[in-house]
Amino acid sequence: MRTILLPSKGAPLVSIRLQFETGAADDPAGREGLAALTGGLLVEGGAGGMSFREILDALYPMAAGIGVQVDREVSVIYGTVHRDHLDAYYDLVRRVVLEPRFDLADFERLREDQVNAITAGLRASDDEGLAKETLNALLHGGDPYGRPVEGTVRGITAATREDVIGFRGRRLTRDRALAGIAGDVTDRFVKRVESDIGSLPAGSPEPPRVPRSRRPEGVELTVVAKPCRAWAISIGHPIAVTRADDDFYPLFLANSYFGEHRTFNGVLMNAMRSKRGLNYGDYSYVENFVQDGGSTFPLPNTPRRAQAFTIWIRPVAPAHAHFAIRQAVRELSHLVEDGMTAEAFEETRAFLLHYSRLWAQTPARRLGFALDGVFYGRKGLIDELADRLPRLTLSDVNAAIRRHLRADALFVAVVADPEGAPDFLERFATNAASPITYDTETQPEVLDEDREIAVFPLHASRERSRIVSAASMFEGDGPDTSL
Amino acid sequence: MRTPPKDAPTFPYPLAETVLDNGLRVVAVPMEAPGLAAHYVVVRTGSRNEVEHGLTGFAHFFEHMMFRGTPRHSPEAYNDVLKRLGADGNAFTTDDWTCYHVTAAAAALDTVMDLEADRFMNLAYGVEAFQKEARAVLGEYNKNYSIPINALLEKLADTAYVAHTYKHTTMGFLRDIETMPQQYDYSLKFFERWYRPDNAALVVAGDVDPDAVFALARLRWEAWRPGAAALSTPVEPAQTDERSAHVPWATPTLPLLALAFHAPAFDAEDIGGRALDVLAQAEFAPTGPTYNELVLEKQWVDWLWAGVEDHRDPTLFLLVARVKEAERVGDVREALERALARAGAERLPPSRIAAVASRLRYGFLGGLQTPDQAAMAVANALQLTGGTGAIDASYRTLARVGPDDVARAAAIFRPSNRTVVTLTP
Numbered sequence: 001m002r003t004i005l006l007p008s009k010g011a012p013l014v015s016i017r018l019q020f021e022t023g024a025a026d027d028p029a030g031r032e033g034l035a036a037l038t039g040g041l042l043v044e045g046g047a048g049g050m051s052f053r054e055i056l057d058a059l060y061p062m063a064a065g066i067g068v069q070v071d072r073e074v075s076v077i078y079g080t081v082h083r084d085h086l087d088a089y090y091d092l093v094r095r096v097v098l099e100p101r102f103d104l105a106d107f108e109r110l111r112e113d114q115v116n117a118i119t120a121g122l123r124a125s126d127d128e129g130l131a132k133e134t135l136n137a138l139l140h141g142g143d144p145y146g147r148p149v150e151g152t153v154r155g156i157t158a159a160t161r162e163d164v165i166g167f168r169g170r171r172l173t174r175d176r177a178l179a180g181i182a183g184d185v186t187d188r189f190v191k192r193v194e195s196d197i198g199s200l201p202a203g204s205p206e207p208p209r210v211p212r213s214r215r216p217e218g219v220e221l222t223v224v225a226k227p228c229r230a231w232a233i234s235i236g237h238p239i240a241v242t243r244a245d246d247d248f249y250p251l252f253l254a255n256s257y258f259g260e261h262r263t264f265n266g267v268l269m270n271a272m273r274s275k276r277g278l279n280y281g282d283y284s285y286v287e288n289f290v291q292d293g294g295s296t297f298p299l300p301n302t303p304r305r306a307q308a309f310t311i312w313i314r315p316v317a318p319a320h321a322h323f324a325i326r327q328a329v330r331e332l333s334h335l336v337e338d339g340m341t342a343e344a345f346e347e348t349r350a351f352l353l354h355y356s357r358l359w360a361q362t363p364a365r366r367l368g369f370a371l372d373g374v375f376y377g378r379k380g381l382i383d384e385l386a387d388r389l390p391r392l393t394l395s396d397v398n399a400a401i402r403r404h405l406r407a408d409a410l411f412v413a414v415v416a417d418p419e420g421a422p423d424f425l426e427r428f429a430t431n432a433a434s435p436i437t438y439d440t441e442t443q444p445e446v447l448d449e450d451r452e453i454a455v456f457p458l459h460a461s462r463e464r465s466r467i468v469s470a471a472s473m474f475e476g477d478g479p480d481t482s483l
Numbered sequence: 484m485r486t487p488p489k490d491a492p493t494f495p496y497p498l499a500e501t502v503l504d505n506g507l508r509v510v511a512v513p514m515e516a517p518g519l520a521a522h523y524v525v526v527r528t529g530s531r532n533e534v535e536h537g538l539t540g541f542a543h544f545f546e547h548m549m550f551r552g553t554p555r556h557s558p559e560a561y562n563d564v565l566k567r568l569g570a571d572g573n574a575f576t577t578d579d580w581t582c583y584h585v586t587a588a589a590a591a592l593d594t595v596m597d598l599e600a601d602r603f604m605n606l607a608y609g610v611e612a613f614q615k616e617a618r619a620v621l622g623e624y625n626k627n628y629s630i631p632i633n634a635l636l637e638k639l640a641d642t643a644y645v646a647h648t649y650k651h652t653t654m655g656f657l658r659d660i661e662t663m664p665q666q667y668d669y670s671l672k673f674f675e676r677w678y679r680p681d682n683a684a685l686v687v688a689g690d691v692d693p694d695a696v697f698a699l700a701r702l703r704w705e706a707w708r709p710g711a712a713a714l715s716t717p718v719e720p721a722q723t724d725e726r727s728a729h730v731p732w733a734t735p736t737l738p739l740l741a742l743a744f745h746a747p748a749f750d751a752e753d754i755g756g757r758a759l760d761v762l763a764q765a766e767f768a769p770t771g772p773t774y775n776e777l778v779l780e781k782q783w784v785d786w787l788w789a790g791v792e793d794h795r796d797p798t799l800f801l802l803v804a805r806v807k808e809a810e811r812v813g814d815v816r817e818a819l820e821r822a823l824a825r826a827g828a829e830r831l832p833p834s835r836i837a838a839v840a841s842r843l844r845y846g847f848l849g850g851l852q853t854p855d856q857a858a859m860a861v862a863n864a865l866q867l868t869g870g871t872g873a874i875d876a877s878y879r880t881l882a883r884v885g886p887d888d889v890a891r892a893a894a895i896f897r898p899s900n901r902t903v904v905t906l907t908p
Contacts, residue, residue, distance in 0.1 A: 012495075013849060053770070053779055060770045061838045063845035082845055109782045112807065116737060116785065124734040124908075127629040227733035230625035262573075264550070264562045274558070277618030280626050296571060315625045347566060354569020358586060361519070361853040440614030440664050470734075 001174045001197050004370045005190060006182035008363060014183030015080040015364035016093060018197065019301060019371050021178070022171035024149045025072045025211060031159050032144070032476065033151020037107075037114055038167045039070040043077065045106040048095030052106050055092055064089055066096055070149055071288075071302040073208070074375065075172075080364050083184060090189070094196050100168065107161045115157060117150045123470045127232040127315065127415045130470065134224050134413035135234040137473075138216070139308050145211040147474060154476025173203030180371050182363035211306035213238035216411045218459040219329070221428055225418040226470035230279075230315035232415045233325060236308045239286065239404045243303070243376040249388045250400035251286045257348040258335055259284025259311065262296040265351065267331055268311065275446050276438075278324050280314045297359045300368025303375040309405055318420045322427060322434035323453060325412060330456040333407035339398030349389050356382045408459060421467050429465040431458055493878035495848060496857055498871050499693035503701060506709045507680035510871055511696040512688035512857050520589040520689035521854035523862045524599060526581040527684075527869075528677040530653040531796065532714055537662065540620070540655015543576040544663055545673050547616045549583065550574075551608035553601050558612075564598050576653050579795045580866035586855055589690040596703040603678055604707050610667050617663035624660050634730050635739045635803070635906045642728040643743050643799055643902040647719040675712075680704070682711035684865040689854035716796055719745070725898050730906040737785070738806045739906040740815055742823075744895045746800040749793040749867050751876035756791065758884050758892035759800055763790040764839045765831050765889070766822050767802065773822040777804065783811045783818075793867055799902075800895060809907055816903070827893035830886035840881055847878070 024035045043066045046052045059065060064081040077097060081089040122130050133148050140146030150156070177197050181190060216237055241248045259266040261283045264274065268282035287307045290299040311332070316324045340348070360366045360382055369380035378384050416424060427434065435454040442450075496514040503509060529542050552558040565572050570587035585595050627633045637652050644650035654660070685704065687696045722745055747756050767773050767789035777784040786805040791798060802819055806812050851857050864873040 013852065053775055056770045061841040061845070063842050063849055080849065082849065085845075105779075105782075109779070109785075112782070113785050116807070120735060120737045124736040125629055125631050128626065229628045230622070232626075232629075263566075264558075265566050270559075273619050273622070275615065277615035277622070279622035280619060281622075296573070314622060315629075316622070317625070347563070351566045351569050354588065355571065357569070358519070358571050361516070361855075438618075440618055441611040442615075443611060 001177040001179065001194070002374065003190065003194055004178065004180040004367065004374065006180070006363060006366055006370065007185070008183055011183045011363065012082055013080050013363065014083050014086050014181070014185055015078070015362075015367055016090070016193075017076050017078045017180040017301070017364070017367045017371060018097060019074050019076045019178040019180065020172050021074055021176040021208075021375070023071050023073045023075050024147065024151065025144045025209065026171055027144050027151060027155065030155060031163055032147055032155025033114055034155070034159050034163055034167050035075065035171070036070045036149045036151065037110060037156060037159055038164045039068040039075045040110045040114070041102050041107055041164055042100050042168065042172075043068045043096055044110060046101035046103040048099035050095065051103065055096070058088070058092055062089055066093055069301060072145055072149065072304055074301060074303060076301045076371070078364070086185070086189070090193070098196060098199065102161055102164055104161055107164065111156055111159060114150050115153055118148065118153055118474050122148060122150070123226070123473055127226070127228050128312070130224060130473065131232040131234040131413045131415045132312070134222055134415070134473065135236050135310060135411055138220065138222060138411040138413060139213055139236065139238055140211060140306070141214050143212040145306055152474050152476035169201060170203060172200065174198055174200040175203055178371055178374055180367040182367045208305065213306050213308070216409045218408065218461060218464060219410050219412060221412045221414070221425065221460055221465040223421045223425055223467045224413065224415045224470050224473060225421045225467055226415060228415060228417050231318055231321045232315045233313035233321065234310060234413045235313070235325065235328060235410050236310035237406055237410050239307055239309050241404060242287065242305065242307050243372070243378055243381060243384065247400045247404065248286070249384065250392055250397040251404055252385070253345070253348055253352060253389065253392065254335070254340060254397050254401050255284055255286045255309075256352055257340055257344050258331070261285070261289060261291070265348070267335070268328060271331055272313070272324065272327060275443070277440060278320055279316045282311070282313050282328065284309070284311045292365075300365060300372055303372050318417065318424070320436060321414060321416070321424060323436045326434055326456045326458060327453045329407055329410065329458060330453055332405065336401060336405050336407050339401055340394065342394050345394045345397060349392065352385060353389050356385050415470070425465050425467055428458070429460050429462045431460055493844060493847065494860070494874045495851060496688075498861065500871065501697045503680065503705050505680040505705055505707055507700070507704055507707065508684040508865065508869070509697060509700045509704075510684065510686045510861055510865070511691055511693035512686065512861055513691055513693060514688060514854065514857055516689040516854045518589055518690055519586065519854050520592050520687055520691050521584060521586045521858040522592065522595050522599060523686040523688075523858040524583040524603065525684040525686065525862045525865045526583070526678060527579070527682050527866050528581055529577050529579040530651060530655065531578050531648050531716060532677060533648050533651070533655070534714070534716060537659055538666065538669065539651040539659045540653070540663070541666070541669070541673060542581060543653050543655065544617065544620050545670060546574045546576045546581050547620055548608060548613065548670060549602055549606060551606070551612045551616060553605040553607055555601055555605065556598065561598060561602070564594065568594065570595065578649055578653055582862055584855070584858070592687065592691065592696070593699050593703070596699050600703040600707065603683075606674055606678070613667050613670060614664040620663060621660050624654055624657060627654065631732055631736050631739055631906050632803070634732070635741055635904060638728050638730050639741050639743055639902065639904045642726050642904055643745070644719055646717040647796060648716055649794070649796065649798065677711060679709055679711035680707045681709040684862070686858045686861045686865065688858035688861065719797060722900050725901045725903065727903040730904065732906055732908045735908050738809050738812050740804045740806055740812055741904045742802040742816070742819055743799040743902040744900045746791050746798055746895055748795060748797045751868065751873035752880055754880055754884060754888050755892045757877065757881045758888040759791050760843065760881065761831075761836055761839050761884050762826050762889050762892060763800070764842060765835050766826060773818065777815060777818055783807060783815055795867060812905060812907070823893065823896040827890055827896065829890070831889050833886065836884060836886065836889070840884070843881060844878060
């Protein structure tokens with residue numbers, strides 16, 4: 001095990017993050033969702049002579065919680081507490097990690113919740129999440145990477161309490177552990193944490209599996225049909241770089257220019273939302289991105305060995321869906337062909353050097369970035385950006401764009417209503433023109449460009465276009481496993 | 484556990500205030516935040532101000548228009564300045580207020596103030612930009628539409644209120660959002676009426692010196708002309724009979740059940756309001772008996788929320804449960820009503836009240852780590868009351884809540900004051 005310490009003299013709060021290098025990618029076949037269920041039950045299944053209810057009672061007046069975040073490759077147990085309560089709080093964390101009870105009633109509760117997260121959550125009331133998970137399934141085919149962390153309905157339903165106990169014993173071992181502590185703590189406290197984690201079973205770490213990805217042939221369309229008012233769209237292709245690679249950083253800069261998350265900096269946002277009012281937002285990413293709560297900043301501790309370039313088009317009116325996809329892909333083709341200008345490069349570099357500092361304003365977030373650095377064998381992302389961006393050149397960035405981004409080979413996932421889906425698929429698969437009309441005033445130059453967008457070649461085909469029902473997604477035996 | 488003295492101030496940073504000649508209140512919050520500052524402009528206008536027929540959702544729409552430029556800064560130029568600074572900027576609208584916030588290097592505070600003050604004084608946009616933004620707002624409605632809780636809350640507001648503007652959500656009614664492109668002239672009027680220093684406040688939190696903040700504020704904001712319009716929101720008549728409504732849902736989702744009761748407006752000194760906060764926590768939050776019964780033991784409910792959101796006008800005490808099986812909705816409703824009846828008839832143990840007070844207090848302190856969080860807490864007090872005293876005052880009032888106060892506050896849970904809304908597939 002290793003320990004990362006971020007001391008901060010006099011800070012009122014202490015943050016703890018205990019990361020284990022295991023996650024949904026380690027779900028056994030037929031038990032898809034087991035890692036998430038194990039993580040959930042660890043913190044909500046009672047521990048060390050206390051029921052979950054008694055743990056909640058003890059945490060309550062501290063206004064603290066013991067959280068868990070399970071992703072594909074890592075699982076993190078985390079919390080922040082006022083230093084007034086540190087000893088009592090850590091005693092609970094220790095019990096959860098070392099002496100989990102996995103009470104049967106809690107097991108049944110969490111297993112049902114996890115099934116509901118797919119059936120009533122993702123498939124029924126989260127169209128944008130569904131489009132993203134569909135794209136992810138397309139990117140990774142039948143690989144465990146290609147499923148939501150919650151797994152499949154069949155896999156979770158089949159999981160038993162014994163499966164959870166077995167998974168914890170094999171995977172949550174001291175060899176896979178990394179402890180992070182931030183705040184004003186004593187050496188004695190650090191030693192106590194290290195000795196506790198060190199008392200976990202050894203368990204020889206297996207070499208990590210390299211997740212499988214698939215490259216699309218041309219533009220491959222998957223329409224997920226369910227009742228909806230507007231259509232959510234995700235587009236992407238795998239890329240061979242992560243924060244461990246030098247090429248990641250120029251690509252990260254190019255992406256900020258093209259589609260920085262929830263800002264008006266991006267090419268996509270301005271072309272699609274500001275000039276045309278197509279939807280609420282349009283962004284792009286060069287790695288898995290989860291927004292941290294209500295902020296616009298990336299959630300730490302979702303590192304992955306397999307990454308993708310993705311475009312997120314927020315729901316559009318059905319009549320505009322084909323046009324919106326064409327416009328996003330056309331903008332991407334301009335990026336790939338023309339690269340960035342010197343001016344855009346300088347502006348974006350200046351932006352990222354300052355903006356990235358805002359991502360680590362709390363000790364908990366600083367810890368998260370530090371743990372990610374260990375995963376990738378690098379410094380934390382913000383420190384890497386601070387080191388590397390000043391040394392980058394425009395030609396580095398444009399070369400990285402050409403090496404890694406493609407506009408002619410893309411997966412497209414659309415969540416669409418069942419009435420409109422067949423006609424959309426037919427027009428899309430036959431590369432029919434997709435002219436747009438507005439009920440609002442539009443600048444003449446925008447209308448001129450629209451005529452070009454409407455016939456921009458997407459290279460879709462009937463063989464590589466299909467409709468699946470939302471109800472079959474992530475069921476465990478439906479089309480999702482054969483995507 | 485150490486407990487703080489009951490009259491100790493709750494807000495952990497100094498609050499320095501001044502009022503400019505035009506009526507703009509400026510609050511500086513110096514705190515440990517190496518090199519960073521958060522700049523929050525509070526406009527005390529939200530969907531509560533939408534008293535005119537057919538114009539619901541306009542306060543939120545107008546928030547979008549504030550990013551559409553001035554003669555000095557086109558929208559692109561505005562964004563370019565923030566981009567160069569690497570700033571994080573955005574805005575949001577609620578029932579009662581609109582907030583415009585930028586977080587950047589403290590050294591860039593003058594640039595940020597110059598940029599922000601310019602748009603509050605000199606906003607100017609054309610019809611084309613106005614209409615495109617109206618459709619982006621429709622896109623925002625569309626993205627929210629697939630989420631059942633939004634549909635439930637929309638129906639709940641429409642059912643629980645008959646006269647007050649809280650009858651519509653901040654997004655507004657869909658029919659009004661669809662006709663927004665035609666309201667260009669009204670948007671100019673909206674700006675004239677409400678975007679005035681005497682209806683606004685400024686908070687700057689972070690690595691700043693209050694005197695320097697005040698000097699910059701005078702330089703950049705003093706030219707803003709006062710003259711906010713008077714608002715008279717319709718008075719909601721007392722409810723006399725239970726109301727109910729149902730939302731059918733087209734896809735398989737978990738049923739939602741909401742119970743709402745008319746409750747008082749926010750008042751930091753009102754022990755009844757804080758007693759409702761205590762009750763919501765003591766009974767329905769994790770560790771509360773109803774949470775234990777419905778979520779952990781019977782496992783009928785996977786999500787339970789209770790409480791009063793602070794509002795300027797009389798508002799709702801809201802209870803929302805997500806029920807795992809449609810057949811259990813009636814049982815869950817009975818359990819919730821039993822708990823509410825118990826709240827009036829029995830007395831909470833003082834130890835439970837102390838645990839709740841500790842929870843609320845440490846929860847509040849734990850959420851004040853960054854300049855954004857500190858500025859937000861101050862901005863919220865300003866929008867509710869016009870001043871900053873409400874922060875500490877409300878925690879002092881909270882510390883005085885006793886078992887009898889909670890039981891008295893529970894008088895609002897009479898059936899004739901109740902609205903029940905369900906959502907099922």
